[in-house]
Amino acid sequence: MDFEENAQHQVKLKEFNSGVGYVRGAGVLKESAWYIIKMIFFLSALPYPYRFKRFLLKLFGAKMGENIVIKPRVNIHMPWHLSIGNDVWIGEEVYLLNLVPITIGNDVCISQRAFLCTGNHDYRKPSMDYRNQPIILNDGCWVGASVFVGPGVTVGKNTVIAAGGVVTSTTEANVIYKGNPALIKGNRWRV
Template sequence: MEIDAQPNVSKVSLKDFNANNFNRGAGKVKEVCWYIIKVVFFLSPLPFPSSVKAFLLKAFGARVGSRVILKPRINIHFPWKLDIGNDVWIGEEAYILNFEKVIIGDNVCISQRAFLCGGNHNYKDPSMPYRNGPITLLDGCWVGACCFVGPNVVIGIDAVITASSVVTNSLADNGVYRGNPAAFVKYRW
């Protein structure tokens, strides 16, 4: 293997990054208040009742349905950009980085340490501007433990994402998906 005599020079220029066009959806005071509430009630290992956490999410602008189970150590970035249906389970240490809207349908299970990541950057632009997107989990789907779900993804009705899978594209209804990238394995029903 021959080595090029001229060294490569990075084109990335993070000093030119501009977050001013990003809509956080709330003012600084509301955001700071949410972070304090999040640290005390959501990131804590103490098992505060789900009803208390649902009340707090609603107070900060989330839509939260009935009979929602919210386990300890859940990290929700912006509750005002969150919509949770009825009969939803969110497991320990799940992380919802919702720079854009995250919609969770009815009867959805998000297992432990799942990461719903609505944030991204355009790596083709040297200043790495935001390239965020929404995430939608349709009714009856199950996101397994330690899964990654990226921006601009819709998980279909009754779809199952097996543990540690990586989802960067939308997935159809009723499928079982596994791997990196998540690929169809079989039908659920």
């Protein structure tokens, strides 16, 4: 079959409808207010106090534990789709594209420039409809610098994703993943 000549098999982005089966979780006013707050206090290079940032995230609907470190220039797309446990570190320039929930357990470290992306499109449909899926980071895991974690991924308990890794499927617990695609390179704990 010649796909180029078959109009049924051509991308038609004007037919995209972001509202099909997708609930943003907040109205226009709340989203607009969040973007202003985010630009001033989260995307800034100024080191605003962590407690203040935690307060702001809670104000916008995030579920927040205690002792959370949020470094400067962290981009959180929708705090009302965010749940963070206790004793979590989020490094500079981390991007949480949480169109749907991101759940971060206790004692989790997310290093600089990591990108957690819940958003995706169905590339087999001409209208490229959303097919977003949540992300879960279990207790004790470490997402290294410049790691990409894709939609629908659950990172196993105490698992390490080494710097620059690309994770597009759920990982096992207590192991180290490296590369693109991220593959198991060994156990985290020496026995």
